[in-house]
Amino acid sequence: MLSCRTASVLAILLLGIVPGAPAALAQSQVIIVPPPVIQPASPSAGSEAPRNATAGGGTPAPRPARGLNWEDVPDDAGRALDLTWQLSPDDTLHLPLLQGYHVMRSENPGGPWTRVDSLAAGVSSYRDQSVTLRRDLPYFYRIDAFGPGGVTPQGSVTGPAIAVSQWFNHTRWSVLALTMLLFTFVLFFIQSAQGEGKTPFVRRIPGIDAIEEAIGRATEMGRPVLYVPGIQDIDEMQTVQSLIILESVAKTTARYQTPLKVPVTYPIPFTIAQEMVKGGYLQAGRPEQYDPDCVQFVSPEQFAYVAAVTGIMMRDRPAAHIFLGAFFAESLLLAETGFATGAIQVAGTANANQLPFFVVACDYTLIGEELFAASAYLSGEPKLVGSLKGADLMKLVILVVVLAGCLLETLGYHGLTQWLATQ
Amino acid sequence: MKREFPLFVTAAIGLFMILSFFVPHQAVSVPADFFQQSAVIVVAFGIVLGGANLLRVNLEAVLKRQAGWPYRLVLIAGLLVMVLVGLIEGRDFQAAGTRSTWIYDQVYSPMSSAMFALLAFFIASAAFRAFRIRTPEAGLLALAAFLVMLGRVPLGNALTAWLPEDLRLGSVAEWILRVPQNAANRAILIGAALGVMATGLRVILGIERSYLSGEE
Amino acid sequence: MRQLEGLARLDRRWIFTVTGLLVLIPLLWPLNLPLTPSPPVRAYYDAVAAVPDGSHVLVSCDFDPAARPELEPMTRTTLRQLFAKRCKVVVVVLYPGGARLVDQIVREVATERGALYGTDLVNLGFKAGNEAVMVLMGQSIPNTFPRDQNGLDVGTLPIMRGVRNYSSFPLLVSISTGYPGTKEYVQQVQGRFHIPIAAGVTAVAAPTMYPYLQSGQLLGLLGGMAGAAEYERLMHESGPASRGMDAQSLAHVFVALCIVLGNVAQWGWKRREGA
Numbered sequence: 001m002l003s004c005r006t007a008s009v010l011a012i013l014l015l016g017i018v019p020g021a022p023a024a025l026a027q028s029q030v031i032i033v034p035p036p037v038i039q040p041a042s043p044s045a046g047s048e049a050p051r052n053a054t055a056g057g058g059t060p061a062p063r064p065a066r067g068l069n070w071e072d073v074p075d076d077a078g079r080a081l082d083l084t085w086q087l088s089p090d091d092t093l094h095l096p097l098l099q100g101y102h103v104m105r106s107e108n109p110g111g112p113w114t115r116v117d118s119l120a121a122g123v124s125s126y127r128d129q130s131v132t133l134r135r136d137l138p139y140f141y142r143i144d145a146f147g148p149g150g151v152t153p154q155g156s157v158t159g160p161a162i163a164v165s166q167w168f169n170h171t172r173w174s175v176l177a178l179t180m181l182l183f184t185f186v187l188f189f190i191q192s193a194q195g196e197g198k199t200p201f202v203r204r205i206p207g208i209d210a211i212e213e214a215i216g217r218a219t220e221m222g223r224p225v226l227y228v229p230g231i232q233d234i235d236e237m238q239t240v241q242s243l244i245i246l247e248s249v250a251k252t253t254a255r256y257q258t259p260l261k262v263p264v265t266y267p268i269p270f271t272i273a274q275e276m277v278k279g280g281y282l283q284a285g286r287p288e289q290y291d292p293d294c295v296q297f298v299s300p301e302q303f304a305y306v307a308a309v310t311g312i313m314m315r316d317r318p319a320a321h322i323f324l325g326a327f328f329a330e331s332l333l334l335a336e337t338g339f340a341t342g343a344i345q346v347a348g349t350a351n352a353n354q355l356p357f358f359v360v361a362c363d364y365t366l367i368g369e370e371l372f373a374a375s376a377y378l379s380g381e382p383k384l385v386g387s388l389k390g391a392d393l394m395k396l397v398i399l400v401v402v403l404a405g406c407l408l409e410t411l412g413y414h415g416l417t418q419w420l421a422t423q
Numbered sequence: 424m425k426r427e428f429p430l431f432v433t434a435a436i437g438l439f440m441i442l443s444f445f446v447p448h449q450a451v452s453v454p455a456d457f458f459q460q461s462a463v464i465v466v467a468f469g470i471v472l473g474g475a476n477l478l479r480v481n482l483e484a485v486l487k488r489q490a491g492w493p494y495r496l497v498l499i500a501g502l503l504v505m506v507l508v509g510l511i512e513g514r515d516f517q518a519a520g521t522r523s524t525w526i527y528d529q530v531y532s533p534m535s536s537a538m539f540a541l542l543a544f545f546i547a548s549a550a551f552r553a554f555r556i557r558t559p560e561a562g563l564l565a566l567a568a569f570l571v572m573l574g575r576v577p578l579g580n581a582l583t584a585w586l587p588e589d590l591r592l593g594s595v596a597e598w599i600l601r602v603p604q605n606a607a608n609r610a611i612l613i614g615a616a617l618g619v620m621a622t623g624l625r626v627i628l629g630i631e632r633s634y635l636s637g638e639e
Numbered sequence: 640m641r642q643l644e645g646l647a648r649l650d651r652r653w654i655f656t657v658t659g660l661l662v663l664i665p666l667l668w669p670l671n672l673p674l675t676p677s678p679p680v681r682a683y684y685d686a687v688a689a690v691p692d693g694s695h696v697l698v699s700c701d702f703d704p705a706a707r708p709e710l711e712p713m714t715r716t717t718l719r720q721l722f723a724k725r726c727k728v729v730v731v732v733l734y735p736g737g738a739r740l741v742d743q744i745v746r747e748v749a750t751e752r753g754a755l756y757g758t759d760l761v762n763l764g765f766k767a768g769n770e771a772v773m774v775l776m777g778q779s780i781p782n783t784f785p786r787d788q789n790g791l792d793v794g795t796l797p798i799m800r801g802v803r804n805y806s807s808f809p810l811l812v813s814i815s816t817g818y819p820g821t822k823e824y825v826q827q828v829q830g831r832f833h834i835p836i837a838a839g840v841t842a843v844a845a846p847t848m849y850p851y852l853q854s855g856q857l858l859g860l861l862g863g864m865a866g867a868a869e870y871e872r873l874m875h876e877s878g879p880a881s882r883g884m885d886a887q888s889l890a891h892v893f894v895a896l897c898i899v900l901g902n903v904a905q906w907g908w909k910r911r912e913g914a
Contacts, residue, residue: 077449117801129806131779135449165448172445179441179620186621190630232818233469235769237619240626267473297476301736302817303538303705315491328817329539329705329843336545339552340651350615352608353847360553368611372618375631383630391621398613444831459775463768470735470767514790517739527739532704535736539705543890547658548651551897555905565902569895575842575865577672578888597677605849612850 061150062090062098065124065143068154070161073127078135078165084125085154088145091121102144102151103128109140109157118146135163174420181397186390193386200385207346207364208377214320214344214363215252224259225249226318228334229273230325230349231305233266238350241372242325243272248378249322250280254289261318262295263309270297306330310337323347323362324371327354335361348374430629437627478502567603571596644911646904654897661893665885672885676869679852683859683866684873686837687720690810695727695798697780697808697834699815699824700744703736706816706841712880713839713867714741714814715748720874722752722759727798729808730762731784733772733819738765742788757796764788769819770827777805777832805834810858814839825851839866 066086073080083103090097100120104113105128116128133139138160144153193200218225227249229242246262253260262277264270273295281290298308310333313321321338323331323345331347331354338345339361347358348366358365366374369391376384405416436458443455481495489495509516509523516523556562573579574596583591625631676684690696698717702710721728730745732738745762754760763784766772775783780802781793793799801807811834813821821838829836835858840848842863851857861870864887867880 075447077447077452127806129803131803167446167448169445169447176445182617182620183624186624233466236818237622237626241622244631267469267476270476297473297480299477300470300473303535307538311494326818329542329841332542332545332549333538336549339549350611350618352611352615353843355611357549360549369614369618372615372622384625387621387625387630391617394617395614398617456775456778459768459771462771463766463775466769466771467767517742517788519743524739531736532707532740535703535705536707543662544655544658547890547894547897548654550894551649551654551901552651554898554901556902565898568898572891572895575862576888576891577674577868577884578892580675581672593675593677597679600846600849601853604846605853608847609850612847 059147059149060097061152062145062147063088064145064152064154065091065101066154068141068143068156068158070141070158072162072164073129075166075169075171076163078163079133080127080129081133081139081141081161081163082125082127083141083143083158085143087122087124088152090145090147096147097149098145098147100146102146104142104144104153106140106142107137109159113142133163135165138162178394178397182390182394185393186387189386189389189393190383191386193382193389196382199380199382200389202373202377202385202388205366205370205373205377207348207366207370208374210344210346210364211249211322211378212252214322214346215249215256215258217344218319219256219258221319223317223319224261225253225320225322226309226312226316226338226343227260227262228309228321228323228325229262229264229269230323230327231265231302231330232326233300234268234272236326238324238326238371239269241375243269243276244375245324245378246273247276247280247283248375250277251284252280254281254284254286257286257289259291260294261312261316263298263305263312264295265298265300265305267297270295302328302330306333309334313337313341313343317341317343319343321345321362323349323358324366324374325349327351327358332357332361338362426632430632434627434629437623441627474502474506567599571599574599644904644908646900647908649904658890658893661889662886665889666882669882670885670888672888674868674872674881674884676873677866679860679862680866680869680873681859682852683837683839683861684720684870686810686835686858687717687812688724690721690724690726692724693726694809695729695802695807696721696810696812697805698728698730698812700730700732700737700741701734701820702740702814702816703734704740707740708879708883709841709863709867710814710816710839711740711744712864712878713861713870714744716867716870716874716876716878716880717812717814717839718745718748719752719876722748722754725759727758728754728760729780729798729802730760731776732762732765733769734816735765735767738788757791758798761793761796761798762788763793770823773819773823773827774831777828779804780807805832808834810834811836812839813837815844816841817844820844821848821857822851825856829856842866 065088068083068085071082071084072078073082085101088098088101098121100118101123102118103116103126105116106113116130117126119126128141139162140157140159141161142154142157144151146152189200215225227246229246230236230239232239234240250260260277262273264273274292277295278287278290278292281287298305312318313334314337318341321334321343323334324347327334327349328351331349331351335345335347335358345362346364346366347362348371349355349358350368350371352368355365355367372391373388376388401416401420405420408414408416439451440455440458443451446452478499481499484495485492485499505523505526508526512521512523515521518524554565554568556565570592573582574592574594579592579596583593588594622631687696698714698721700710700714718728728745730741732741742762742764745760746756748754749756749760756762763780764787766784768775772783781799784793787793787796805811805828811824811828813824813836815821815838821836821840821844824836824838828834836856837859838848838857839861840863842865845860845862845866848857848860848862852860861867864880864883867878868884871878871881
């Protein structure tokens, strides 16, 4: 037989190890205290007020709410508690004895009580997430029914209610599992590609091959290349990807000694674009040909930017336009104006709603993730191509999950869907 | 150190923010909130930096009389006028009747709307010039385009009002948007999202580091 | 065949001219074509109608003057529907170029409906930060927007009493033109904070919102001027969106015709070259 001390220690260990145990143990603990004298409601909010049973000129005070329970809100940082109760028997549409409920809170079972909120009749639940609620501190709650005849506090108080922080949001298991799976695939194939030393196979992407062709054409015609890295800031992955590709493009233009123009919308991509172009010229062994003014900061304002870029197209007549990155409404303006100048145009974006405009008006278009594959494709680095393989495998997993989910839903099993839906 | 420190900061904060999505505990959520607020401040500062950069680059070009310098002068004048007027008018610069409001309503708003309106003309010319039905798939695409274009406007339903409701152009267009278009869109969204996540992982872990500096 | 040659070499300025005329003429002489609300628009209307009378509703207006013809009508109609239900409307703006425009729209509709600023309505104005602001609002809206558009302390405004974060609202209405906008609200806010969202977007962005509509992450969707016009119809109004639909109808027919004529001209040109 265990001693009391050993049993207590084991209980504490279990509480610490078993998730949900504290919540399970911290179910409503109802403490019965003698009901105080009923007195009328005071107009002042936020403090307990004296009450009178016949303040409404003979109208009786409503009967109290019953069965108050509390529960810690799960998967949060200990900032909220849920309360539920049974409605007062006078909470009906026909008898106007009850107007609503006051939610009262105290740090002691006997008070002093503070009004947390007031609720309309018919409401039987409340989430206390007021800024004054502190985690890991025990609170006691009471529900007061009020009406024209006065305020009736609940006969019982519930508590000690404690808001507890959780270390893991259990509703996000599916997101965590799939994210970890993707990361595992990507890292595995990066390691494997680096270990083997050979580049995994990537199918031909005509749009990316066309970039060198476009630069070659511009060189033959003696005209510059225009590179537009999208209109969003550096926090957009498409912009990051486009700037990475810019280095390869700059290296090619440096090799062919073709001028390059790069108008940019935001300051941070502007400085990075300068570094990428400079890096490209360095890699091509022509640092002396690098012109810092080839990268121009234009404007973060969408249509001001497109007006500037179309102006560059009409005046400088670049022979090749490369639009890679995040685009919005200006995509057709850029592509159609570019077509009118007779330039060869290569575009790529992951903004699906702009793809139709690029497909119609440009010679080559990179669709969606082909843009993210471009840097790996151009550089041929095993680790970058390895990450493509990882993402492709994840796509296969999603495909299988979608098919399995459709089948299960058709058969009436909703478990997989419910597990996948983020709560 | 020049490259290692930014890589370390990127990795640490990137991984921490991913963690904050799964861990609600205050040990993680409070610093995560701080980083979110810092991001708001950095973005706001970026706008100021951008304005200063714009002024510097264009002023240099005007002083050196580079090609197109009169246009740059107009740009500088516009920038300075807006900033000065806003500073003079202070906190209430957006109230009715102020000069800032007049510039916004009479200059910025119509110019912005006019640029957006150009799309209507360009769509028509692009449709005439470039939408070629050379393959069966392109034919199918053209058919879907006709049905959706006509179904999304009242004329489409007016022309087919004599048909049962499910066969009217509006319903057909709605079905095309809800079923085949939805499926294709989802596929592109999933693929693009995976691309974003894989690129993000490479950036966070420092596998992709060429964006930091062109020098190896 | 000569005509087809001419068609193949048609100067695009003729196309621009015809487009302009087809848009202008119905604006001057309306055709009054009948409108039939589509299911996503009905769902949007129902989502707003289902909000309990007198509730607080968060409306995020993230657009600039460029998207005005499509998004301003739906913003006005949404505000009218909310004010008719005596809802308390809290407006935020995450698009830098739109703060002044949104303020103007909100004040005009409030004046029209007799809504009092500070009691029935507040415009918290613009905040830079995109998704970071969206997530911060999930912690505390008063902390994220300590002052409103006019510089007033939000703590002193009656409408903001009891407003903490997204849980204080039964509905978020997102009217947006691009980034940041509805997609970011669905990605960053809907999954984390579980607030129901109804959205109004430009016509070009509407197809990309259909996956979210079908999965239930959006309760309803207004797509462009057509969606705004259908919404006006449900509200028994005849506003700028309804008036614009005649012009849009003819423009759509013309674009379809351009596709046909372009292919006919190309076909004729190829035949001539082959002959």
